[in-house]
Amino acid sequence: MIAHAIFFYVFSIIAVISAIMVTVSKNTVHSVFFLILDFISISCLFIMIGAEFLGMIMLIVYVGAVAVLFLFVVMMLNVAQQKNQWFVSEANSGHIPVGLLISAIIFCELIIVIGGWKYKPDLFETGNLITNEISNTHSLGQVLYTDYIHIFQISGMILLIAMIGAIVLTFRKREGVKTQSYLKQISRERSEGVEVLEVASNKGVKIDD
Amino acid sequence: MEYVNIIFQEVYKILFLLVPVLVSVAMIVWLDRRVWAFVQKRQGPNVVGPFGLLQSLADALKYIFKEIIIPASSNKIIFIIAPIITMTLALIAWAVIPFGVNQVLADINVGILYIFAVSSLGVYGIIMGGWASNSKYPFLGAIRSAAQMVSYEVSIGIIIINVLLCVGSLNLNDIVIAQKDMWFVIPLFPMFIIFFISALAETNRPPFDLPEAEAELVAGYQTEYSGMMYAMFWLGEYANILLMCALGSILFLGGWLSPIDLYPFDLIPGAIWLIFKILLLFILFALVKAIVPRYRYDQLMRLGWKIFLPLSLTYVVLTASYLFYFNLLPTI
Numbered sequence: 001m002i003a004h005a006i007f008f009y010v011f012s013i014i015a016v017i018s019a020i021m022v023t024v025s026k027n028t029v030h031s032v033f034f035l036i037l038d039f040i041s042i043s044c045l046f047i048m049i050g051a052e053f054l055g056m057i058m059l060i061v062y063v064g065a066v067a068v069l070f071l072f073v074v075m076m077l078n079v080a081q082q083k084n085q086w087f088v089s090e091a092n093s094g095h096i097p098v099g100l101l102i103s104a105i106i107f108c109e110l111i112i113v114i115g116g117w118k119y120k121p122d123l124f125e126t127g128n129l130i131t132n133e134i135s136n137t138h139s140l141g142q143v144l145y146t147d148y149i150h151i152f153q154i155s156g157m158i159l160l161i162a163m164i165g166a167i168v169l170t171f172r173k174r175e176g177v178k179t180q181s182y183l184k185q186i187s188r189e190r191s192e193g194v195e196v197l198e199v200a201s202n203k204g205v206k207i208d209d
Numbered sequence: 210m211e212y213v214n215i216i217f218q219e220v221y222k223i224l225f226l227l228v229p230v231l232v233s234v235a236m237i238v239w240l241d242r243r244v245w246a247f248v249q250k251r252q253g254p255n256v257v258g259p260f261g262l263l264q265s266l267a268d269a270l271k272y273i274f275k276e277i278i279i280p281a282s283s284n285k286i287i288f289i290i291a292p293i294i295t296m297t298l299a300l301i302a303w304a305v306i307p308f309g310v311n312q313v314l315a316d317i318n319v320g321i322l323y324i325f326a327v328s329s330l331g332v333y334g335i336i337m338g339g340w341a342s343n344s345k346y347p348f349l350g351a352i353r354s355a356a357q358m359v360s361y362e363v364s365i366g367i368i369i370i371n372v373l374l375c376v377g378s379l380n381l382n383d384i385v386i387a388q389k390d391m392w393f394v395i396p397l398f399p400m401f402i403i404f405f406i407s408a409l410a411e412t413n414r415p416p417f418d419l420p421e422a423e424a425e426l427v428a429g430y431q432t433e434y435s436g437m438m439y440a441m442f443w444l445g446e447y448a449n450i451l452l453m454c455a456l457g458s459i460l461f462l463g464g465w466l467s468p469i470d471l472y473p474f475d476l477i478p479g480a481i482w483l484i485f486k487i488l489l490l491f492i493l494f495a496l497v498k499a500i501v502p503r504y505r506y507d508q509l510m511r512l513g514w515k516i517f518l519p520l521s522l523t524y525v526v527l528t529a530s531y532l533f534y535f536n537l538l539p540t541i
Contacts (some may be wrong), residue, residue, distance in 0.1 A: 003212065029340065033287070033337075036333070052317065052318055052319045053319055053322070053379075056319050056322035056323060056325075056326050057322070059326035059329070059330070060322065060325055060326045060329055060366075063326075063329070063330060064326065064329025064330060064332070064359075064362065065329070065359060065362075068332055068333075068336070068355055068359055069359075071336055071355075072352070072355060072356075075336075075340055075348075075352075135318045135319075135379075136318070137318065137319060137379055
């Protein structure tokens with residue numbers, strides 16, 4: 001039990017500190033790295049309370065895919081230039097009051113959500129990663145596709161709509177792009193590609209391209 | 210005192226797993242170069258030790274004594290962390306690989322998800338190394354590899370779902386035991402082929418070694434690395450390849466099960482069979498490196514998203530319908 005407590009406090013301290021560092025650190029790429037550290041320690045906490053499936057899925061989806069895309073975008077931005085525009089010059093600081101207002105609203109909402117939360121009394125007693133009769137994954141699978149099928153499908157549709165929206169927003173048709181058709185390349189024969197010409201001396205031939 | 214004992218026991222177990230893995234990584238580099246050479250009618254490394262077996266050791270010694278150069282304009286902390294992350298992630302995944310009925314370091318319920326999660330974290334070592342170098346070629350290599358690894362992870366995930374449908378458990382030992390009657394390579398043969406090719410792409414092996422394509426990007430994300438840090442990238446890469454071979458043999462080739470369940474074959478311990486299967490897959494990896502030319506980047510992306518993803522998704526539907534129709538779905 002003591003070891004459990006030590007691990008819990010280590011992971012939660014890492015989670016809290018890295019969450020603070022996400023907002024505090026000057027370099028945007030560093031804050032994404034701290035965000036990743038935060039995700040990892042949170043998923044360790046999930047595993048510790050016995051929700052091993054949730055913890056692993058969190059690692060795969062958030063850390064393995066979403067944060068990679070985050071990092072991708074942030075690395076491409078010209079961070080130093082943006083920092084100058086947003087925080088150093090006083091002319092462009094009009095967004096700060098709006099930002100404060102929005103963060104205050106979100107903070108209030110979070111307090112309402114957390115206030116209504118009912119914790120399980122023996123949260124740490126159930127933590128068990130070793131094989132037992134019915135695992136967390138099995139029990140999740142039994143309800144997810146039967147009792148909660150509609151909610152599951154609707155959340156899938158929302159993600160699909162978000163994806164289509166992102167594609168529609170960024171898609172533009174470009175003119176004059178040369179593409180390769182693999183079928184055409186493979187089905188090409190010698191008679192289409194090669195032609196034997198009689199070349200008259202000093203006159204040459206004209207090749208239509 | 211009790212805690213100290215437990216910690217010592219665990220450390221002993223971990224070393225018992227990690228030391229052979231590290232040694233075999235060094236040996237596997239030699240095997241890779243040797244197979245590559247034989248395909249091209251060369252000798253390969255054959256000078257240091259018998260058959261050149263100690264070549265990797267000599268290389269490692271050379272790397273250790275070389276100076277580590279850290280570029281002045283690099284982001285130093287991340288630059289140093291990157292190879293450490295690559296190597297650590299390549300090694301911690303071995304914790305759940307079963308070598309026998311109870312011969313596994315951590316027999317967790319979600320073993321396959323754990324391996325999948327760890328291998329999806331592997332991309333960070335490369336991205337961090339490429340970005341922290343603050344140089345054009347490493348950055349391009351890192352971006353390429355990130356896109357490549359994320360794309361091929363999707364198809365590997367769906368292939369794993371195919372296997373899980375037949376097993377009904379995420380535990381790696383259960384997956385092996387479910388293949389007692391028939392290895393999954395027989396009913397899921399197309400998936401095995403796709404898994405093999407995706408594993409090549411996932412570990413940045415030729416013909417998908419775009420992140421380190423030497424003709425275009427010098428050495429990709431590891432251009433600025435030298436000495437021991439380069440060697441760590443290199444060890445991590447080969448440990449990852451071995452891990453993918455182990456995963457392939459557990460998912461499709463029956464893991465530690467013996468191919469024939471008869472008298473003389475039962476006596477051989479499961480670990481030997483697993484190692485034998487890993488070696489078989491690795492020799493295939495090495496042969497592919499020698500005989501296939503490198504893909505172009507758009508061809509790579511097309512293969513991942515437009516061919517492998519629809520194929521494996523279709524196979525999931527087929528497998529699920531087959532199991533459902535013939536009432537073969539595994540019970541808990």
